[in-house]
Amino acid sequence: MCAIPLLLPFMRCMTIEPLVTASRQDEGNVSYDFGAVSDTDFAFIERWESQELLEKHMGAEHFQKAVAAWEPLLSSELDVRIVNFR
Numbered sequence: 062m063c064a065i066p067l068l069l070p071f072m073r074c075m076t077i078e079p080l081v082t083a084s085r086q087d088e089g090n091v092s093y094d095f096g097a098v099s100d101t102d103f104a105f106i107e108r109w110e111s112q113e114l115l116e117k118h119m120g121a122e123h124f125q126k127a128v129a130a131w132e133p134l135l136s137s138e139l140d141v142r143i144v145n146f147r
Contacts, residue, residue: 087121089111090109090118
């Protein structure tokens with residue numbers, strides 16, 4: 062059995078929900094959502110007014126605390142993809 066589904070309720074309560082709530086209040090946030098892609102893969106889908114405000118968010122304490130809490134649980138490095146729509 063995969064450990065992630067067992068940890069997900071704890072992670073959701075202790076890191077994910079606070080991160081989503083705080084991030085939605087960050088300057089420049091248009092939308093910020095979290096969901097499961099599979100039993101072991103999860104995604105945050107975010108929209109920001111600018112690259113500068115996204116970078117400011119990524120340096121924010123609430124973001125840094127969440128990433129630090131997840132790092133020991135990750136099987137690989139975070140896969141961050143930035144897409145600019147035309």
